[in-house]
Amino acid sequence: MKRNRTYAAAMVMVWSLVSIGSASDTVSVLSVNVRNSLADDKENAWLKRRDFLADVVRAVPYDFIGMQEVIVDSPEEVNQLGFLAQKLPEYAFLSRGRGENPDQGEAVPIFYRKDRWEIDPEEQGFFWLSDTPDVPGSNTWKDQSGHARSVTWALFYERNEKSGKRTGKSLYVFNTHYDHKGETARIKASVLLMRKIAERKSKAIPTVLTGDFNADEGSKPIRCLLGNTVEIDGKFIKPPLALRDSYRLVHPHETDVFTTHGFREPKPVGMKIDHVFVTPELEAISAEVVKTRNRQGRFPTDHFPINAVLRFPEPARTIPAN
Secondary structure (H helix, E strand, O other): OHHHHHHHHHHHHHHHHHOOOOOOOEEEEEEEEOOOOOOOOHHHOHHHHHHHHHHHHHOOOOOEEEEEOEEOOOOHHHOHHHHHHHHOOOEEEEOOEOOOOOOOOEEOOEEEEOOOEEEEEEEEEEEEOOOOOOOOOOOOOOOOOOOOOEEEEEEEEEEOOOOOOEEEEEEEEEEEEOOOOOHHHHHHHHHHHHHHHHOOOOOOOOEEEEEEOOOOOOOHHHHHHOOOOEEEOOEEEOOOOOOEEHHHHHOOOOOOOOOEOOOOOOOOOOOOOEEEEEOOOOEEEEEEEOOOOOOOOOOOOOEOOEEEEEEOOOOOOEOOOO
16 A cells, blocks of 8 residues: 555656646656567566556656557557557557568557647658668667667657647657667667767757667666767767756766566666656756556566656747747
């Protein structure tokens, strides 16, 4: 019961922060690895925890939810994308499988509140973490990467919920899941991802990056995302821009922070491998690791979700309203 009270209190706090100011002042983001439904998790199998996971995700009206390990296959009992879309009717989503077949395997979808956000019909898509990023299902780093890995991205425009007109505020959102196998693949993924973010058409628009990076805060892949030079194959590469860790903007000195537990009792000191990164224009006013269990002590997934409430710059970066 104590765990439930703690979770409820945390959700009330996050809800209050999401509600600070007008709708145009802040944007709330969640990153969550849902743990794929094909895994043999026994008492933690997908069918036994999927409703609890949906409840956790819906507890706060996030603007954007970056998900990882989402199975898109049929039949219904393993199709996580279909289940979550049904449970989250207030959201639309952008998704495709990470392999050659867009309707099979894992995806890294972006869910977004369709009453507030409009997706750009052209500035959206997918690319793969490989030397051939535009080839669906490509994995050119197989010695370091066990699977094809992809990125889902899009440009979103805020709309006034009453009039339906654009407010002038907009946001890029990227979502990904790095491979667990080798650090070299993760470093290369960060270099590619930073190049892709730097190449976005509207560079003045604030950007959010969510994901399970399979890399802790001090690792080379994460340091690259923060703008630090990395070495690959004897070459030193300086990223074209520097992101910021929203959690560390709010909790710069926190030491007891981790996001992965594998359905086991969390260790006092673990790794924060799930992150919400932002470009410097965005101010982080809240960021939390969402630690919760149900009354039976079960977890909704094998990672703790991580969220952030962000404030747009003043004056906000704008796209002409229509």
